[in-house]
Amino acid sequence: MKEIYLDNNATTKVDEAVFEEMRPYFCDLYGNPSSMHYFGGQVQRKVDEARNRVAALLGALPEEIIFTACGTESDNAAIRSALEVFPERRHIITTRVEHPAVLTLCRNLSKRGYRVTELGVDGEGRLDLDELRSVIDEDTAVVSVMWANNETGVIFPVEEISGIVKEKGKGALFHTDAVQAVGKIPINMATSCIDMLSISGHKLHAPKGTGVLYLRKGVPFRPFMVGGHQEHSRRAGTENTAGIIALGKACELAGHWMEDENTRVRALRDRLQAALLDLIPRARINGGEAERLPNTLSIAFEFVEGEAILMLMSEKGICASSGSACTSGSLEPSHVLRAMGVPFTCAHGSIRFSLSRFTTDGEIDTIIRELPPIIRRLREMSPFGREFLNA
Numbered sequence: 001m002k003e004i005y006l007d008n009n010a011t012t013k014v015d016e017a018v019f020e021e022m023r024p025y026f027c028d029l030y031g032n033p034s035s036m037h038y039f040g041g042q043v044q045r046k047v048d049e050a051r052n053r054v055a056a057l058l059g060a061l062p063e064e065i066i067f068t069a070c071g072t073e074s075d076n077a078a079i080r081s082a083l084e085v086f087p088e089r090r091h092i093i094t095t096r097v098e099h100p101a102v103l104t105l106c107r108n109l110s111k112r113g114y115r116v117t118e119l120g121v122d123g124e125g126r127l128d129l130d131e132l133r134s135v136i137d138e139d140t141a142v143v144s145v146m147w148a149n150n151e152t153g154v155i156f157p158v159e160e161i162s163g164i165v166k167e168k169g170k171g172a173l174f175h176t177d178a179v180q181a182v183g184k185i186p187i188n189m190a191t192s193c194i195d196m197l198s199i200s201g202h203k204l205h206a207p208k209g210t211g212v213l214y215l216r217k218g219v220p221f222r223p224f225m226v227g228g229h230q231e232h233s234r235r236a237g238t239e240n241t242a243g244i245i246a247l248g249k250a251c252e253l254a255g256h257w258m259e260d261e262n263t264r265v266r267a268l269r270d271r272l273q274a275a276l277l278d279l280i281p282r283a284r285i286n287g288g289e290a291e292r293l294p295n296t297l298s299i300a301f302e303f304v305e306g307e308a309i310l311m312l313m314s315e316k317g318i319c320a321s322s323g324s325a326c327t328s329g330s331l332e333p334s335h336v337l338r339a340m341g342v343p344f345t346c347a348h349g350s351i352r353f354s355l356s357r358f359t360t361d362g363e364i365d366t367i368i369r370e371l372p373p374i375i376r377r378l379r380e381m382s383p384f385g386r387e388f389l390n391a
């Protein structure tokens with residue numbers, strides 16, 4: 001059975017071209033880029049090329065790119081740096097729907113004397129920017145708001161938010177977790193006032209364990225990882241050269257595929273969404289009224305358990321997710337859907353489909369064929385579902 005993989009917000013396939021680009025850097029070109037000899041020098045040149053490629057995708061300068069080990073590290077490095085830049089400030093602003101890479105860090109910091117404001121969202125997952133305007137003050141060190149949500153795909157107006165932070169924040173820094181946005185929607189740091197931005201390689205067809213922290217030129221930075229002088233002393237540790245080279249290639253390819261993502265992939269997502277709403281009663285799109293990533297569909301089916309849907313779909317080779325990968329496995333409904341006020345019964349019956357450039361028309365046809373009978377079967381097994389089906 002060939003899998004139908006619609007869980008690309010959890011992780012993506014490494015593009016074959018990306019794999020080919022990194023392959024020589026394990027057994028043949030294994031030199032240390034910091035070495036003085038030619039053998040290390042040739043690797044250094046490839047790392048520089050990767051930096052240029054990442055910068056090109058972001059409209060950034062190469063020196064604004066810091067390679068890290070993952071999106072989580074980039075998030076931690078950004079927020080911790082801002083707190084060290086302003087040791088006298090004790091206020092952090094974030095949102096209730098951030099990924100745990102940001103939210104858990106902020107909640108830990110709140111136990112160590114920081115005041116943390118978590119901005120709320122409305123029923124469609126949208127932020128209230130007036131709330132941000134009213135809570136930001138001279139004590140605020142950093143504002144961290146994700147570009148796009150991993151569960152619902154809802155896009156936040158981070159350019160406008162960074163403008164508010166610059167206007168009202170008395171120098172506070174603005175960080176955005178753009179892990180789900182990079183490669184899916186156009187980003188141009190040249191025309192932006194975002195100070196720091198996080199990327200994770202494995203969400204854009206590069207290997208797991210690669211990441212980037214974009215740091216705007218001139219923004220003060222206190223490194224989280226200290227030791228050697230790698231990455232201009234901003235991130236110590238011998239570089240993951242093969243991973244960095246892969247990430248560079250993945251960013252180059254993401255630039256080429258951006259239009260496909262926003263046309264063909266978007267049309268596939270929209271077709272899946274329309275068909276499921278049409279064929280399955282009492283289904284609802286989470287964040288459906290908000291601006292969303294072109295590849296993401298979070299859909300709630302009343303009277304059924306998401307985990308049960310996932311298991312029956314998995315038997316048919318269909319891979320999707322119920323909320324974020326890190327929270328599935330716990331029985332708590334997703335913190336994102338809870339923050340949106342999605343009723344408990346819908347939050348539990350929510351499924352996330354996340355497409356990629358590798359998703360085909362035929363795969364979408366299969367889901368449209370297989371999912372409605374699965375939901376019907378599960379509803380027949382549940383007392384509330386039976387009541388509804390018999391009504």
Ligand SMILES: Cc1ncc(COP(=O)(O)O)c(C=O)c1O
Nearest residue numbers: 070071072099101150177179200
């Ligand atoms: C929005 C968001 N931020 C951060 C991360 C963490 O990235 P990584 O897995 O590279 O640590 C993820 C991935 O799950 C994510 O979706």
Ligand code: FES
Nearest residue numbers: 010324325326327
């Ligand atoms: S670790 Fe990826 S969704 Fe949580």
